[in-house]
Every structure is written in C-alpha cells, then in structure tokens.
Amino acid sequence: MPTLKARRPSQDPDLNLERDAIALHAALSNLVRVYQFRDRDQIxxxxxxxxxxxxxxxxxxxxxxxxxSLSDALKLDKSTTTRVVDALVRKDYVARLPDADDARAVSLKVTASGRRLYERINGALIAQQADLLRGLEPGVRAAATEVIRRLAKAAEARFVSGVSVGSCESACAAGSKSKTTCS
Incomplete structure (x- = not known):
C-alpha cells in the first residue's frame, strides 16, 4: 500500500485526488478490519x-x-443464502412460509425469537457506537455519519452497476502480477 508523505496541497487536482484516495483507502481499510473483528466477536x-x-x-x-431477494440484498449466491437461511430456520429465528403472491414460492420471515435476538445484538452494537461518538461534537458526529452514508451509497451504486465487481482484468492490466488475484 502506498504511503503518504506530508500532505501539502498541490496545484495538480489529480495529485490531490490521488493522495485523498490513498488516505481514504487506508482509513476505510482499517475501519472495516476493526468492525469485522468487532462484529465477529460481538455477534x-x-x-x-x-x-x-x-x-x-x-x-x-x-x-x-x-x-x-435476500441473496440479492446480501450480495451472496443462492447456495450460500440457502445454507444461511437453513441455519436460521433450524435455530427458529426465521420461518419459511407460503408466499402471499405465488402459492408455489416460499417467503422468509423473521420469527418472534429471531426479532428478539436481532434487537439484543443491534442494541449492543448501537451502545458501542454511542461510546465511540461520545467524545465528538454534535456537528462532527452528524458530518461523519453523512460522509459514511454518502460513501456507502456511492460504493453500493458502483457495485450494483458492476463497476467494482466482475473480473479483475483492469487490476491485472494495471500491473498486478499475482495469479491468485488475476486468474
């Protein structure tokens, strides 16, 4: 990962954008890594x-x-979604019910115990967010939330449009030599 030297504004807007992109990548990578471990340990x-x-x-x-629809929302393939749902059904957190629009189809619905579990987990995670925000000014909290919301929306739009998924030909063309990332 490229490192940043002193951040002096440049007259070249592309250079400033590149520096900002490097800094954002580093910050988001660290945040995602921390949250992945936090989520795993909490959940x-x-x-x-x-x-x-x-x-x-x-x-x-x-x-x-x-x-x-759940597969699409989770960005998972059908077989992975089926395994995830099967486990939730076994634990009585989700039920398979006849679909209201198509008698041949099945609809997935959260059970009462699944809703209680979600509320316990979500409550614990929100309490952690409150602890993180406690030392920040209200305006900073609101601005940080808005920036993250906008970045998530832009990333989602890129994902949905296929810009950030699919083959890694562009990465390979850009110079990556790894067979595991470019096959």
Missing part, C-alpha cells in the same frame, strides 16, 4: 454467524421476502 457469542446476523437484519428491516 458470534449469540450462536449465529455474522452472515446469519446480516440476513436476520435484512429480514427485520425489509420484511418477509423470497430467498432470491
């Missing part, structure tokens, strides 16, 4: 995986849906 003590928790959260927030 797994409830006897579900992080992915199962994301599925539960999606069903709580968006309501009953078919497995295909």
């Amino acid at each position: 797994c003590c409830y006897d579900i995986s992080v992915t199962q928790c994301y599925a539960l959260e999606t069903l709580v927030e968006q309501g009953p849906m078919r497995s295909k």
Whole structure:
C-alpha cells in the first residue's frame, strides 16, 4: 500500500485526488478490519454467524421476502443464502412460509425469537457506537455519519452497476502480477 508523505496541497487536482484516495483507502481499510473483528466477536457469542446476523437484519428491516431477494440484498449466491437461511430456520429465528403472491414460492420471515435476538445484538452494537461518538461534537458526529452514508451509497451504486465487481482484468492490466488475484 502506498504511503503518504506530508500532505501539502498541490496545484495538480489529480495529485490531490490521488493522495485523498490513498488516505481514504487506508482509513476505510482499517475501519472495516476493526468492525469485522468487532462484529465477529460481538455477534458470534449469540450462536449465529455474522452472515446469519446480516440476513436476520435484512429480514427485520425489509420484511418477509423470497430467498432470491435476500441473496440479492446480501450480495451472496443462492447456495450460500440457502445454507444461511437453513441455519436460521433450524435455530427458529426465521420461518419459511407460503408466499402471499405465488402459492408455489416460499417467503422468509423473521420469527418472534429471531426479532428478539436481532434487537439484543443491534442494541449492543448501537451502545458501542454511542461510546465511540461520545467524545465528538454534535456537528462532527452528524458530518461523519453523512460522509459514511454518502460513501456507502456511492460504493453500493458502483457495485450494483458492476463497476467494482466482475473480473479483475483492469487490476491485472494495471500491473498486478499475482495469479491468485488475476486468474
């Protein structure tokens, strides 16, 4: 990963953008890494995986849906989603019910115990966020949240449009020599 030297503004806007992109990449990489470990440590003590928790959260927030819609929301393939849902059904956190629009289809719905579990996990994670924000001024808290929201929305739009997914030909063309990243 490139390192940053003293951040002096340049007359070249592309150079400033490159420096800002490097700094953002480093900051987000660190934040995501910390949150992945935090989520794993916090969520797994409830006897579900992080992915199962994301599925539960999606069903709580968006309501009953078919497995295909859940796969799309989680950005998972169908077989992985099926395994995630199977585990949640076994633990009685999710139920498979006849779909209201198509009698041949099945809809996934959070059970009462699944909703209680989600509320416990979500409450604990929100309490951690409050601890993180406690020392920041209200304006800084609001601005940080808005920046993260905008970055997430822009990243999601790129993902949905296929810009940040698919083959890694552009990375390989840019000089990556690794067979594992460029095959």
